[in-house]
Amino acid sequence: MQKIYLDYNASTPLALEVVDAMQPLLNDYYGNPSAFHWAGKPVKELLHKARKQVSELIGCSLSEIIFTSGGSEANNLALKGFYFKNHYKGNHIITSKIEHPAIMNPSRFLEKIGARVTYVGVDQFGRVSPEEIERAITKDTILITIMHSNNETGTLQPIKEIGDIAEKYGITFHTDASQSVGKVPVDVNDLKVDMLTIAGHKLYAPKGIGALFIRNGVVLEPLIHGAGHENGLRAGTENTLLAVGLGKACEIASLQISHSKQRELTNYFWRQLKAEFDDMVVLNGHPEERLPNTLNVSFVRRIGQDLLDKIPDLAASTGSACHAGSIELSPVLKEMNVPEEIGMGAIRFSLGRYTTKDEIDTVIKGFKAIF
Structure with a gap:
């Protein structure tokens, strides 16, 4: 066999088109994208293009995409970053019992420092109930995080219905769409999500690159402090090589999903x-x-x-x-x-x-x- x-x-595996898009950065385009001279400007343009390609796949603006090292970092930034900045409004978070460890473990960490987390169950098909989520909401609820699809069973969650509930109560809503982006249509406005996680190596981009959609107006505390990269939310010189790979993968996905x-x-x-x-x-x-x-x-x-x-x-x-x-x-x-x-x-x-x-x-x- x-x-x-x-x-x-x-x-x-890496898509061949992704490899081709990244190849020039292995030999040329070595400047810092924050530099204003001849070596930095073309790299900044490539980074801008990559951000545009990611944003177009999920229907958001360029300014709402933050590049990360992958899905786990994006999830940690979404949960911890939001809690650190907004816990004065309330300390309650709602999630599900079938989340990926990159959601479960940050949730448990936040419980150690004062958060109260409700873990809702699922039915025999592995789907959460929007009604149960609504019943779990309290005056202290500040965040709901439910995965878009389950990595083991593939079951899609009723994200749009949960988005309606979150909007009704004025609660910020995050979804981990690591398994979904590139496989099924994902539009942040249709789903009514405020944050959304992307993992590059799930859609034919390299490992070590991901993104977090953060709707304009949602305020997070950065996990990595330093200079003002990525809208001040992730310090460190951007990994343009991998970002270009993710951008190309998103461009391909937008053409192939249907x-x-x-x-x-x-x-x-x-x-x-x-x-x-x-x-x-x-x-x-x-x-x-x-x-x-x-x-x-x-x-x-x-x-x-x-x-x-x-x-x-x-x-x-x-x-x-x-x-x-x-x-x-x-x-x-x-x-x-x-x-x-x-x-x-x-x-x-x-x-x-x-x-x-x-x-x-x-x-x-x-x-x-x-x-």
Whole structure:
């Protein structure tokens, strides 16, 4: 079996167009973008172009994009930066129980220094309830943060409905869209979000680059203090090389989202699994409202990692962990109340731009061979 990569939700390869866009900065364009001389001005122009490409993908203005080192930094800036600057208005934050650690751990950190955090649950499909979020709001609520889509199951959250609620109560609303941007249309104004996180390596840009959309008027305390880079919110000379890569990736994504065949291929994959394994395979997550590339399935009464170990040329992932002969279910599947005999067999297949039907057929044959 040839090596097959079905772990695009973990990280994507660099798009060839991204590599081409970055190449000149490896040889030329070495000036500091803050400099006013001949070496700095063209670099500043490249940085400006990259910011424009990112902003156009999500429907915001250039001044509302802050480049970061990735999704984790963007999430930390959104939560900590907002709390540090605005906790005098109230100390209550609302999030969900299935957030990525880059949201969960900053939330727990803020609890140690005085924040009160409400963690809302999810239904059997992994979706939060807008009504439960509204019930959790108090006079001290200053921030709501809910992921746009879940990285494990691909389930899309009702962000627009939550945005309406946040607007109704005048509460700042952040969404971690690391898994969604580049896969499905994301417009900050349509969603009514005030902050939004982007991670470059999820959409064919390099690792080590991301962005945070911050709506004009939202005030944050910077986490990195120094000179006035990135609207004074992230000190340090900008990494123009990686920013250019992210900008190009966003430009490509804006052209390809509506023409993506990933949903068709993902649905084909699921139909083939059901045809071969019937009741032995179960879908985790929402059957309709999920990312077009993500298929989280459980092989009933099997251990997901054991299955993957038997197909070493297949790159996929499982959220469950093995400890001394016991299986610890993914926290996301636990919150969805997935029974252990099902959850322990969970495998996340995440398809990408370069996945082919032949690869899917080969994977099906590989699983047939080990059952």
